[in-house]
Amino acid sequence: xxxxxxxxxxxxxxxxxxxxxxxxxxxxxxxxxxxxxxxxxxxxxxxxxxxxxxxxxxxxxxxxxxxxxxxxxxxxxxxxxxxxxxxxxxxxxxxxxxxxxxxxxxxxxxxxxxxxxxxxxxxxxxxxxxxxxxxxxxxxxxxxxxx
Amino acid sequence: xxxxxxxxxxxxxxxxxxxxxxxxxxxxxxxxxxxxxxxxxxxxxxxxxxxxxxxxxxxxxxxxxxxxxxxxxxxxxxxxxxxxxxxxxxxxxxxxxxxxxxxxxxxxxxxxxxxxxxxxxxxxxxxxxxxxxxxxxxxxxxxxxxxxxxxxxxxxxxxxxxxxxxxxxxxxxxxxxxxxxxxxxxxxxxxxxxxxxxxxxxxxxxxxxxxxxxxxxxxxxxxxxxxxxxxxxxxxxxxxxxxxxxxxxxxxxxxxxxxxxxxxxxxxxxxxxxxxxxxxxxxxxxxxxxxxxxxxxxxxxxxxxxxxxxxxxxxxx
Numbered sequence: 001x002x003x004x005x006x007x008x009x010x011x012x013x014x015x016x017x018x019x020x021x022x023x024x025x026x027x028x029x030x031x032x033x034x035x036x037x038x039x040x041x042x043x044x045x046x047x048x049x050x051x052x053x054x055x056x057x058x059x060x061x062x063x064x065x066x067x068x069x070x071x072x073x074x075x076x077x078x079x080x081x082x083x084x085x086x087x088x089x090x091x092x093x094x095x096x097x098x099x100x101x102x103x104x105x106x107x108x109x110x111x112x113x114x115x116x117x118x119x120x121x122x123x124x125x126x127x128x129x130x131x132x133x134x135x136x137x138x139x140x141x142x143x144x145x146x147x
Numbered sequence: 148x149x150x151x152x153x154x155x156x157x158x159x160x161x162x163x164x165x166x167x168x169x170x171x172x173x174x175x176x177x178x179x180x181x182x183x184x185x186x187x188x189x190x191x192x193x194x195x196x197x198x199x200x201x202x203x204x205x206x207x208x209x210x211x212x213x214x215x216x217x218x219x220x221x222x223x224x225x226x227x228x229x230x231x232x233x234x235x236x237x238x239x240x241x242x243x244x245x246x247x248x249x250x251x252x253x254x255x256x257x258x259x260x261x262x263x264x265x266x267x268x269x270x271x272x273x274x275x276x277x278x279x280x281x282x283x284x285x286x287x288x289x290x291x292x293x294x295x296x297x298x299x300x301x302x303x304x305x306x307x308x309x310x311x312x313x314x315x316x317x318x319x320x321x322x323x324x325x326x327x328x329x330x331x332x333x334x335x336x337x338x339x340x341x342x343x344x345x346x347x348x349x350x351x352x353x354x355x356x357x358x359x360x361x362x363x364x365x366x367x368x369x370x371x372x373x374x375x376x377x378x379x380x381x382x383x384x385x386x387x388x389x390x391x392x393x394x395x396x397x398x399x400x401x402x403x404x405x406x407x408x409x410x411x412x413x414x415x416x417x418x419x420x421x422x423x424x425x426x427x428x429x430x431x432x433x434x435x436x437x438x439x440x441x442x443x444x445x446x447x448x449x450x451x452x453x454x455x456x457x458x459x460x461x462x463x464x
């Protein structure tokens with residue numbers, strides 16, 4: 001008779017409370033795990049996309065040095081990373097490609113070196129083109145455009 | 148008690164369901180990550196390199212084409228020009244076909260507005276036992292051209308016989324450039340030990356500096372490219388120190404035998420025709436030539452569009 005002295009109601013409430021506590025803990029932990037994974041997947045994917053944009057930018061930069069009348073370099077990239085849309089921007093001052101998905105704190109910056117002038121510009125993620133604007137003119141600069 | 152255990156079971160099942168859904172989400176995310184890894188491991192696009200390669204190839208090949216046509220000694224400038232233009236067209240068709248197999252469109256824009264061909268003259272001596280005197284053999288020191296700039300003279304190649312050269316650089320055969328205030332002279336002489344050497348003087352011959360030498364019975368000195376027997380000669384820097392248009396003269400032409408070629412833009416510079424035969428002969432002569440060609444080339448691969456003007460003038464300093 002181990003349940004002697006304990007009312008059925010107390011037993012019931014205690015069981016329910018402990019179970020709920022344990023379950024909440026479990027849900028919270030898995031939720032966080034998913035959130036963490038999501039951030040790191042987004043980050044690594046944006047880094048890969050950024051590196052590809054950087055490699056195209058380098059190619060465009062080299063070609064732009066030969067005094068051309070037209071340079072367009074396309075980059076293939078997924079339209080969404082981890083289910084999120086994102087933007088690709090060129091930051092001329094810091095010499096960085098900035099990739100920013102909507103609705104998260106994650107921002108990925110890829111540094112680059114350039115010889116040709118770079119124009120601050122941005123395009124929504126997916127396939128982007130690096131275009132030489134005003135070739136041979138006073139405003140000659142490489143910029144990113146959606147393709 | 149039966150009621151209580153059924154309630155407990157519901158809570159656990161619900162949680163289990165939620166955890167299961169979360170796990171599915173996790174798997175989807177990991178899948179995305181795997182896709183990314185796959186994207187990362189795909190080779191970077193090589194089109195940029197290929198475009199530059201195409202440009203270099205066109206410039207080199209069209210340069211050879213121009214020099215080849217010039218060396219055929221056509222009778223009139225129209226003939227040589229027509230041949231060069233036809234040659235570029237044929238060359239363009241061939242390269243376009245070969246690049247098309249790789250999925251790339253290339254072409255040379257030959258429309259009248261995009262293509263410019265500059266008239267020139269090829270001054271040459273092909274008789275290898277002749278001395279570097281003027282056409283009448285009367286002058287040892289004589290002028291080839293005047294009003295010449297660095298982008299109006301190219302491919303200046305001398306092939307000299309080592310046995311007929313002057314020993315030492317005083318009184319040696321030399322090419323003299325004079326812009327009115329400064330001079331540049333390149334001496335070609337026999338250094339001894341069957342070596343042909345080149346010296347440079349920037350002060351009218353008062354002091355000379357040997358820049359390179361080669362051991363050969365017959366040596367080719369390329370003055371504008373700065374090579375001797377095809378090897379780079381770093382000190383041989385054409386028209387170093389000259390600031391304006393200059394004259395090109397031979398000095399002590401009696402102290403060397405051999406052949407030479409030089410292509411000069413005669414729309415800008417003037418050639419001293421009194422010292423040269425006007426038709427091919429066994430002396431030194433001049434024939435119509437194409438000096439340079441400028442046109443646009445286009446390279447379009449699936450991921451890249453590149454269009455650029457190029458100027459072809461092989462062997463310009």
